[in-house]
Amino acid sequence: MFVQVLKFNSIAKQGLSIIEQAGIHIAEHSTQQDGIILRSQQLHDYVFPDSVKVVVRAGAGVNNIPVAELTKKGIVVLNTPGANANAVKELVLTSMLMASRNIFPACQFVSSLDETGEGLEKTVEQAKKQFVGRELPGKILGVVGLGKIGLNVANCAISLGMRVLGYDPHISVENSWKLSANVERAHTMAELFYQADFLTLHVPLIEQTRHFISNKEIADMRRGMALFNFSRADVVDNQAILEAIQNKHLSCYACDFPDAKFKNIPNILMFPHLGASTIEAELNCAVMAANQLKAFLTTGEIINSVNFPETRLSPIKAHRVTVINDNIPSMVSHITNEFANANINIDELVNKSRQDVAYTVIDISTKPSADLLKKIEQINGVLRVRSLAHE
Known part of the structure; x- marks a missing residue:
């Protein structure tokens, strides 16, 4: 069977090789692709052909993908959480060091000097006191969101001798195991606001987190706190941030999302979206995305989906039918009845759901007929049906 993937943006060749080696x-x-792989391409105005079954982003955020629309069409959306975690962690630590040691204004000062020789040395010695900073050991770091990135930041800060408070009411069991035992649990955001010298945000941009940090939250923060945002731009209210910097309620704001209103404002550090911009992170994202895309298209396995249930599967022994459907009562019985009517025994069945959608995987020893697949497609609530075979 001919399977085709449409590629947007530049994807590391190591990832593309994985896809091609799978045939x-x-x-x-293309207008008849089975899948799409991308990085930053905006898809909100893209017209998706009926042939598209999966979209995978080589990166964590999916704000450039119309996830809700695709869910209704039964299109699986995958991302690569954690592939760029180390790269983002390093940028957060860089920001913390730059803020605590006043590195950026100090470099600007030296670059502005016209003196040379002994005159330069004398000016530097006289002025360096204005850039006296603070060392990190013993300082308190608050981490909001303990996913792959927040977890890495917290653990690294512990190794630097900092006291770390972590807040994440939805931390996964896997990340709990990986989190340093020295990271203290904060039960509320207020605990972080009152205590932290530095606060770093690592949350997804959803409706509940839009302007997650605004005037009200900043007013509750310890005066002189440094705030870092390497999540998404709209997680904070930029106007509120600007006012807090200008009235010195915040000592520093560092982010990966440039805003014109922040240009040339002292104590604001803006990076040109460098979070995942390392050779290693781009490679990790590409390989991870490619493997997940390959797994879904060849076996039906769903790994790291933002809209469908995680579904790890055993290898296909003979034939496999996958069904994406609305999460409503009696769907499994309606689907399995069609196999019974076709006199086909089911070897193994997996059924998982996530909010309004469900995913059913049925392994059988007999090749399903086109008529059987059509009858399953006609069941009210079924969105997509696929037939896969062992190769």
Whole structure:
């Protein structure tokens, strides 16, 4: 069976090789693709062909993908959480060091000097006191969100001798195991606001986190706190941040999302979206995305989906039918009845759900007929049906 993937943006060749070695064709222009792999391409105005079954982003955020629309169409959306975690962690630590040691204004000062020789040395010695900073050991770091990135930041800060408070009411069991035992649990955001010298945000941008940090939250923060945002731009209210910097309620704000209103404002550090911009992170994202895309298209396995249930599967022994459907009562019985009517025994069945959608995987020893697949497609609430075979 011919399977094709449409590629947007530049994807590391190591990732593309994984897709091609699975017998999947990669195209840069297509109207009949089975999947899409991308990085930053905006898809909100893109018209998706009916053939598209999966979209995978080589990165964590999916704000450039119309996830809700695709969910209704039964299109699985995958991302690569954690692939760029170390790169973002390093940028957070860089920001913390720059803020605590006043590195950026100090470098600007030296670059502005016209003196040379002994005159330069004398000016530097006289002025360096204005850039006296603070060392990190013993300082308190508050971490909001203990996913892959927040976890790495917290653990690294512990190794630097900092006291770390972590807040995440939805931390996964896996991340709990990986989190340093020395990271203290904060039960409320207020605990972080009252105590932290530095506060770093690592939360997804959803409706509940839009302007997560605004005037009200800043007013509750310890005066002189440094705030770091390497999540998404709209997690904070930029106007509120600007006012807090200008009235010195915040000592520093560092982010990866430039805003014109922040230009040339002292104590604001803006990076040109460098979070995942390392050779290693781009490679990790590409390889991870490629493996997940390959797994879904060849076996039906769903790994790191933002809209469908995580579904780890055993290898296909003979034939496999996958069904994406609305999460409503009696769907499994309606689907399995069609197999019974076709006199086909079910070897193994997996059924998982996530909010309004469900995913059913049925392994059988007999190749399903086109008529059987059509009857399953016609069941009210079924969004997509696929037939896969062992190769």
